[in-house]
Amino acid sequence: MSKKLTKRSEDYSKWYNELVIKADLAENSGVRGMMVIKPYGYAIWEKMQAELDRMFKETGHENAYFPLLIPKSYFSKEASHVDGFAKECAVVTHYRLKTSEDGKEIVVDETAKLEEELIVRPTSETIIWDSYRKWIQSYRDLPLLINQWSNVVRWEMRTRLFLRTAEFLWQEGHTAHVTKEEALEEALKMQGVYADFAENFMAMPVIKGEKTESERFAGALSTYTIEALMQDGKALQAGTSHFLGQNFAKAFDVKFTTKEGKQEYVWATSWGVSTRLMGALVMTHSDDNGLVLPPNLAPIQLVIVPIYRSDEQLDAINNRVNEMITEFKDKGISVKYDNRTTYKPGWKFAEYELKGVPLRIAIGPRDLENGTVELARRDTLTKEIVKQDNIADTINDLLLEIQDNLFKKALNFREESITKVNDFDEFKEVLNSKGGFVLAHWDGTSETEDQIKNLTKATIRCIPLDSDKEEGICVFSGKKSKQRVLFAKAY
Amino acid sequence: MSKKLTKRSEDYSKWYNELVIKADLAENSGVRGMMVIKPYGYAIWEKMQAELDRMFKETGHENAYFPLLIPKSYFSKEASHVDGFAKECAVVTHYRLKTSEDGKEIVVDETAKLEEELIVRPTSETIIWDSYRKWIQSYRDLPLLINQWSNVVRWEMRTRLFLRTAEFLWQEGHTAHVTKEEALEEALKMQGVYADFAENFMAMPVIKGEKTESERFAGALSTYTIEALMQDGKALQAGTSHFLGQNFAKAFDVKFTTKEGKQEYVWATSWGVSTRLMGALVMTHSDDNGLVLPPNLAPIQLVIVPIYRSDEQLDAINNRVNEMITEFKDKGISVKYDNRTTYKPGWKFAEYELKGVPLRIAIGPRDLENGTVELARRDTLTKEIVKQDNIADTINDLLLEIQDNLFKKALNFREESITKVNDFDEFKEVLNSKGGFVLAHWDGTSETEDQIKNLTKATIRCIPLDSDKEEGICVFSGKKSKQRVLFAKAY
Numbered sequence: 001m002s003k004k005l006t007k008r009s010e011d012y013s014k015w016y017n018e019l020v021i022k023a024d025l026a027e028n029s030g031v032r033g034m035m036v037i038k039p040y041g042y043a044i045w046e047k048m049q050a051e052l053d054r055m056f057k058e059t060g061h062e063n064a065y066f067p068l069l070i071p072k073s074y075f076s077k078e079a080s081h082v083d084g085f086a087k088e089c090a091v092v093t094h095y096r097l098k099t100s101e102d103g104k105e106i107v108v109d110e111t112a113k114l115e116e117e118l119i120v121r122p123t124s125e126t127i128i129w130d131s132y133r134k135w136i137q138s139y140r141d142l143p144l145l146i147n148q149w150s151n152v153v154r155w156e157m158r159t160r161l162f163l164r165t166a167e168f169l170w171q172e173g174h175t176a177h178v179t180k181e182e183a184l185e186e187a188l189k190m191q192g193v194y195a196d197f198a199e200n201f202m203a204m205p206v207i208k209g210e211k212t213e214s215e216r217f218a219g220a221l222s223t224y225t226i227e228a229l230m231q232d233g234k235a236l237q238a239g240t241s242h243f244l245g246q247n248f249a250k251a252f253d254v255k256f257t258t259k260e261g262k263q264e265y266v267w268a269t270s271w272g273v274s275t276r277l278m279g280a281l282v283m284t285h286s287d288d289n290g291l292v293l294p295p296n297l298a299p300i301q302l303v304i305v306p307i308y309r310s311d312e313q314l315d316a317i318n319n320r321v322n323e324m325i326t327e328f329k330d331k332g333i334s335v336k337y338d339n340r341t342t343y344k345p346g347w348k349f350a351e352y353e354l355k356g357v358p359l360r361i362a363i364g365p366r367d368l369e370n371g372t373v374e375l376a377r378r379d380t381l382t383k384e385i386v387k388q389d390n391i392a393d394t395i396n397d398l399l400l401e402i403q404d405n406l407f408k409k410a411l412n413f414r415e416e417s418i419t420k421v422n423d424f425d426e427f428k429e430v431l432n433s434k435g436g437f438v439l440a441h442w443d444g445t446s447e448t449e450d451q452i453k454n455l456t457k458a459t460i461r462c463i464p465l466d467s468d469k470e471e472g473i474c475v476f477s478g479k480k481s482k483q484r485v486l487f488a489k490a491y
Numbered sequence: 492m493s494k495k496l497t498k499r500s501e502d503y504s505k506w507y508n509e510l511v512i513k514a515d516l517a518e519n520s521g522v523r524g525m526m527v528i529k530p531y532g533y534a535i536w537e538k539m540q541a542e543l544d545r546m547f548k549e550t551g552h553e554n555a556y557f558p559l560l561i562p563k564s565y566f567s568k569e570a571s572h573v574d575g576f577a578k579e580c581a582v583v584t585h586y587r588l589k590t591s592e593d594g595k596e597i598v599v600d601e602t603a604k605l606e607e608e609l610i611v612r613p614t615s616e617t618i619i620w621d622s623y624r625k626w627i628q629s630y631r632d633l634p635l636l637i638n639q640w641s642n643v644v645r646w647e648m649r650t651r652l653f654l655r656t657a658e659f660l661w662q663e664g665h666t667a668h669v670t671k672e673e674a675l676e677e678a679l680k681m682q683g684v685y686a687d688f689a690e691n692f693m694a695m696p697v698i699k700g701e702k703t704e705s706e707r708f709a710g711a712l713s714t715y716t717i718e719a720l721m722q723d724g725k726a727l728q729a730g731t732s733h734f735l736g737q738n739f740a741k742a743f744d745v746k747f748t749t750k751e752g753k754q755e756y757v758w759a760t761s762w763g764v765s766t767r768l769m770g771a772l773v774m775t776h777s778d779d780n781g782l783v784l785p786p787n788l789a790p791i792q793l794v795i796v797p798i799y800r801s802d803e804q805l806d807a808i809n810n811r812v813n814e815m816i817t818e819f820k821d822k823g824i825s826v827k828y829d830n831r832t833t834y835k836p837g838w839k840f841a842e843y844e845l846k847g848v849p850l851r852i853a854i855g856p857r858d859l860e861n862g863t864v865e866l867a868r869r870d871t872l873t874k875e876i877v878k879q880d881n882i883a884d885t886i887n888d889l890l891l892e893i894q895d896n897l898f899k900k901a902l903n904f905r906e907e908s909i910t911k912v913n914d915f916d917e918f919k920e921v922l923n924s925k926g927g928f929v930l931a932h933w934d935g936t937s938e939t940e941d942q943i944k945n946l947t948k949a950t951i952r953c954i955p956l957d958s959d960k961e962e963g964i965c966v967f968s969g970k971k972s973k974q975r976v977l978f979a980k981a982y
Contacts, residue, residue, distance in 0.1 A: 029622065030565070031558045031609065036622050039553035039637065046554065062530035063537060067522045068559075068611070068642055068658050069581065072588070074521070076597055087588055090560065091599055092611065094582040095646040097563070106567055108582055108608055117599055118522065120559070120583065120611070131520065131527050140833055146530065151559055151642065155586040167559050342631055 007288050012232040016283060020161045023291045023355050025278065033159035033166030037275070040355065043299035045169065045275060049149065051201050051296075052171060052273065055193050061145040061173060066127050068150075069118035074126035078251040081125065084218020088155035090120040120153040125219065125244075125270060128174045129252035136176060136266060138257045143186070144176040162279035163236075163491055170274035173241075176254065176266040180245070183267035184222075187243040190271040191224040194239035202277065203294040203406040204228050204284045205414045206238055207437075207486060209462025214446045217270075221245040227461045227486065229414045230283040233435025235461045235488035238280050241271035279491070284410050285379075291356025292379055294406050295399040301334045302395055303352045305345050307364035314339065317363055320388075327392040333399070353378065358402050359395060379405055420484070424475050427487070431456055437488045439467075441481035443474035452476050458487045498779050503723040507774060511652045514782045514846050516769065524650035524657030528766070531846060534790035536660065536766060540640065542692050542787075543662060543764065546684050552636040552664060557618050559642075560609035565617035569742040572616065575709020579646035581611040611644040616710065616735075616761060619665045620743035627667060627757060629748045634677070635667040653770035654727075654982055661765035664732075667745070667757040671736070674758035675713075678734040681762040682715040685730035693768065694785040694898040695719050695775045696905045697729055698928075700953025700977060705937045708761075712736040718952045718977065720905045721774040724926025726952045726979035729771050732762035770982070775901050776870075782847025783870055785897050786890040792825045793886055794843045796836050798855035805830065808854055811879075818883040824890070844869065849893050850886060870896055911975070915966050918978070922947055928979045930958075932972035934965035943967050949978045 005022065006014045020026055025041030028034075037045065053063075069092055075082045096112030099105075121127065128146070136144060153167045173190060177183040191208055198206045206226035216223040220242035228238045249255070249265040256266055285292040295301050304324070306317040321337055328335040336357075338348050345362065352360055362374040373391065376383045379402050386394055417436025421427045430438055442448060442460065453459050463485045474481045496513065497505045511517055516532030519525075528536065544554075560583055566573045587603030590596075612618065619637070627635060644658045653659075664681060668674040682699055689697045697717035707714040711733035719729045740746070740756040747757055776783040786792050795815070797808040812828055819826040827848075829839055836853065843851055853865040864882065867874045870893050877885055908927025912918045921929055933939060933951065944950050954976045965972045 027622075027625070029558045029618065030562060031560050031618075034558035034560065036558065037556040039555045042555050043553065045556075062534065064530045064533050065528040065536075065660065067520045067525035067527065068644065069522050069525065071521060072597060075588075082597060088586065089588065090583045090609070091585040091588065092581045093584045093599065095579065097566075097578055097580065097582065097610070106563060106573060108584070118581070119588070127520065127522075131518075134518070153559065169556065 005288060005290065008231060015288070016279075017161065019282060019286060019290060020279075025282070025291075026161045028161070031166075033156055035161050035165050035167075037169070040299065041278060044281070044293070044297055045278060047297045047299065048197075048201070048277060049171075052193075052197055053147075053149075055197060056147050056171075056173070059145075059189065059193060061147045061175075064146050064148060065150070066124050066131065066148060068121055070121050070124075070127045072117045072119055074130060075119065077126065078219050078247055080247075081219035081251075088157075089122050090153045090155060092118040092120065121150070122152055122154045123270075123272075124148060124150070124152075124172055125174065125248055126252075129248040129254060129268075132174075132176055132266075133252050133254045136254055136256050139178055139259055142176060142178050142256060142266065143182065145173075145186075146175065147171055147173045160279075162275055162282070165275075168275045170272050172272040173270060175269045176249070177268070178256070178258070178266070180267050183245075183269050184243050187222070187224055187241045187269040187271065190269070191226060191239070191241040194241065194271075194273060195226050197273075198226055198228065198238055198277075199407065201294070201296045202281050202284070203296070203403055203410060204238070204280060205407065205411040207462065207464055208466065209464045209486060211240070211462060212446070212449060212460045212485075214449055215460065217242045219244060219247050220270075221247070224465075225462050227437075227488075228280055228284065229417055229436060229488075230280070230491065231413070232283075233417060233489075235437065235486075235490040236276075236280050236283070237461070237490065238277060239271070239273040242269060244268040244270060285406050286356065289381070290354035292406070293356035293358060295358045295403045298356065298358050299334065300336045300352075300355075300357045301399055302328065302336070302359045302361065303348075303357045304335065304337045304361045304363065305348045305352075306337075306339050307345050307362055313365050314341075316365070316368055320368055321363065324388070324391055328395065331392045331396050333392065333395055349376075359398060377402065379409075418486075421475060422472075427452075427458075427475050428456055431458055431487075431489065435489065437461070437486050439484045440475040440487055441472035441483075442485045443477045443479035443481055445477075445479075448474060448476050448479075452487070457489050459490055461486045461488050461490060496779060496781065499722065506779070507770075508652065510773060510777060510781060511770075516773070516782075517652045519652070522657075524647055526652050526656050526658075528660070531790065532769060535772070535784070535788055536769060538788045538790065539688075539692070539768060540662075543684075543688055544638075544640075546688060547638050547662075547664065550636075550680065550684060552638045552666075555637050555639060556641070557615050557622065557639060559612055561612050561615075561618045563608045563610055565621060566610065568617065569710050569738055571738075572710035572742075579648075580613050581644045581646060583609040583611065612641070613643055613645045614761075614763075615639060615641070615643075615663055616665065616739055617743075620739040620745060620759075623665075623667055623757075624743050624745045627745055627747050630669055630750055633667060633669050633747060633757065634673065636664075636677075637666065638662055638664045651770075653766055653773070656766075659766045661763050663763040664761060666760045667740070668759070669747070669749070669757070671758050674736075674760050675734050678713070678715055678732045678760040678762065681760070682717060682730070682732040685732065685762075685764060686717050688764075689717055689719065689729055689768075690898065692785070692787045693772050693775070694787070694894055694901060695729070695771060696898065696902040698953065698955055698977060699957065700955045702731070702953060703937070703940060703951045703976075705940055706951065708733045710735060710738050711761075712738070715956075716953050718979075719771055719775065720908055720927060720979075721771070721982065722904070723774075724908060724980075726928065726981040727767075727771050727774070728952070728981065729768060730762070730764040733760060735759040735761060776897050777847065780872070781845035783897070784847035784849060786849045786894045789847065789849050790825065791827045791843075791846075791848045792890055793819065793827070793850045793852065794839075794848045795826065795828045795852045795854065796839045796843075797828075797830050798836050798853055800856075804856050805832075807856070807859055811859055812854065815879070815882055819886065822883045822887050824883065824886055840867075850889060868893065870900075909977075912966060913963075918943075918949075918966050919947055922949055922978075922980065926980065928952070928977050930975045931966040931978055932963035932974075933976045934968045934970035934972055936968075936970075939965060939967050939970075943978070948980050950981055952977045952979050952981060
């Protein structure tokens with residue numbers, strides 16, 4: 001397979017699809033819309049998981065596990081939830097197969113029909129709140145701060161690797177609280193955790209905001225989001241955190257006894273991020289040569305390739321490199337030495353460039369003589385000759401610099417891609433020519449939001465939390481507006 | 492809820508069921524046969540996962556993820572596999588629900604019927620080998636050493652928490668090799684990894700052996716097992732590793748080009764352990780007072796409970812304990828300080844005893860004066876007064892001693908529970924009175940194996956790998972036998 005990628009400027013969408021496959025992150029499976037996450041892709045996801053899990057535990061959450069299959073009737077219990085979730089989903093109707101009468105194939109055993117159909121979870125609020133009724137009796141059982149790492153299925157019609165797949169991996173937090181204030185605080189805290197993770201680990205700047213009513217999670221009173229900007233000027237919702245009020249507590253009858261002995265419904269949140277973040281990571285940093293990975297999430301931070309003509313030369317290089325590897329490992333640097341004789345250096349250079357390894361060392365006989373190595377940076381594609389002395393410190397500093405550089409580069413792009421507009425012609429003009437985020441006044445109605453969406457394909461990504469509450473005139477209806485909101489075309 | 496457990500001697504099975512629920516490990520859900528793994532149970536499973544994952548990676552394996560749903564036709568491709576696995580399983584037939592015509596409930600949308608049914612994976616050989624065909628072309632792509640952490644569904648009719656559930660969590664390794672020898676070596680290596688984990692982390696002695704033909708995995712040429720013994724004298728299969736020959740390679744047409752340019756089918760293994768290990772852990776060590784956890788897998792290794800009458804006393808204890816906690820954390824000891832004022836010390840003692848925390852420190856005003864603490868061991872239920880000086884070292888040493896003690900105790904019990912028998916009356920007598928493993932000669936036929944099973948409910952747990960190849964006479968048929976095999980009633 002050719003390593004050559006379509007250029008981003010030619011066809012961004014094709015570039016993405018090719019890159020995910022050529023960099024060995026994921027591929028389509030024999031099941032419509034379901035992907036296989038390959039080892040290299042999964043290794044990045046594992047790094048994301050480990051860091052998020054650490055952050056969740058640091059903020060007091062514990063993991064648990066709830067059933068994959070949910071009785072159909074559970075979905076009907078929370079009125080607005082059912083509309084949002086119980087539609088496009090995988091339905092289990094039977095529990096047995098049998099050999100056909102001609103003995104040639106296996107068929108569904110019609111006598112093994114379930115009394116009530118089971119739904120492969122599209123999200124777990126219902127099955128979890130059914131448990132919480134048993135777990136929560138008293139204020140002493142609260143807050144209940146639970147997270148689940150799991151797979152979910154949503155029968156998407158148009159799928160793309162990582163961005164929209166019929167099955168995806170994710171975490172879903174589900175918490176219960178004594179007061180409304182505490183639940184709201186939790187929802188905002190987890191939005192903050194997601195923003196922290198996105199910016200400091202993925203090197204991906206995000207805007208924190210609240211979703212409009214029409215973009216809210218089905219069953220939530222408010223949905224908080226982090227919105228990122230991809231290189232093609234389209235926005236990507238990278239994580240959401242929901243304040244659920246008492247909706248699920250009422251639907252599943254989850255009450256607690258207060259300190260004063262009263263019975264009250266608990267207050268709830270839920271929040272999640274998924275393997276969609278893998279797509280966001282790829283589209284934020286990568287270039288026409290392949291992946292560019294931030295050091296904090298790179299499975300291999302440094303690759304070393306020997307350059308040699310003879311076995312003696314390779315032996316000498318191996319000896320020197322093995323010493324260096326000890327130094328790297330002592331500093332916690334994730335290093336791979338690729339001295340396979342079955343591939344040429346040029347092939348290896350292209351391979352690790354495609355896979356986004358942040359730093360590459362090439363070392364040959366001349367380097368051994370001079371006490372140097374050739375060091376190449378993936379983010380800037382620059383090379384330099386550096387001393388072998390203190391090489392681990394050099395690498396460590398550079399990894400920090402690359403992490404920082406990737407964030408700054410993405411932040412600059414994002415800042416340049418936010419345009420304030422004041423009338424609808426300008427709105428359309430900016431969306432079509434420049435793309436990115438458009439900051440515009442909106443009258444607060446779903447009607448206006450829908451009409452703008454129909455005319456431009458742009459949606460309100462969020463009502464930014466940190467912006468000035470500048471009043472104005474709606475860009476579409478001319479009615480009064482309390483503050484500017486963030487529009488964009490989105491993934 | 493009363494913390495009082497049924498005694499093991501009264502009803503071992505009831506004791507187990509009560510303990511799993513009262514110690515907050517797991518509970519039944521609203522879905523038949525599917526469990527909820529509660530935070531305390533999941534924390535133990537996470538420790539198991541972390542350790543196994545480390546061992547898999549150390550032996551060269553990488554993680555990946557394959558689809559949850561498998562097309563029905565995949566199961567028919569490997570003839571013996573289909574009989575074993577495609578029968579009792581969850582079948583997805585539709586992909587959409589809709590609101591009923593009266594608007595009162597949601598129903599399956601009959602227009603959204605799948606052309607081919609999808610099976611919720613009971614194990615992933617078929618979907619994985621369908622991918623391997625694309626991944627493997629040359630000897631340079633081998634060995635392929637992949638592991639998956641996932642959930643699987645098998646429609647078990649009689650379920651018990653952890654031991655047999657309709658959904659369970661597990662890891663499944665799937666590897667591909669150039670030669671038969673290398674695949675066999677891999678299957679045995681992973682059996683060894685499982686035995687190492689069971690003995691050194693779970694403190695659970697196991698016997699390594701090979702399964703007889705009738706107990707083999709569906710599609711395997713040989714199945715290697717680790718067999719543990721529970722306190723009631725019943726055996727438990729704790730992990731299996733399969734040599735699959737070229738069966739799946741042929742079924743899914745997975746060939747590679749050898750160094751010499753020939754096309755050959757690859758050789759395969761698969762191996763797995765599951766949340767069943769949680770049941771084994773409980774039944775190996777726990778007692779009539781509750782869980783007993785080996786320190787290597789205990790989420791909390793040490794709990795500290797303050798004993799006080801006044802707020803001043805509590806403040807003074809808090810200050811001293813916080814200093815100690817720093818010492819414990821420096822030594823990597825997982826410590827919890829439970830100074831909640833909403834519960835009494837006696838309640839806390841019972842709670843942590845039930846939950847199997849290996850060590851408990853109680854500390855009161857007299858201890859502060861004397862520079863001592865009261866230290867209680869969960870495994871021996873003994874208490875002693877120890878000095879606060881070097882307390883972290885004391886605890887560290889004791890944790891090692893407890894880990895060792897639990898293994899030795901279980902090993903002694905296991906050794907005492909292996910009985911050599913030479914005729915069938917003795918065989919039945921030992922099974923009924925003493926239980927445990929029975930080492931007896933067997934003629935090697937499935938007929939004899941079946942008849943013994945029908946008459947006694949005992950199965951051949953394994954043909955031990957490390958035993959002498961002593962010849963003899965089959966305990967049932969009187970025919971020639973090449974070696975003794977291990978019989979037991981089993982979970």
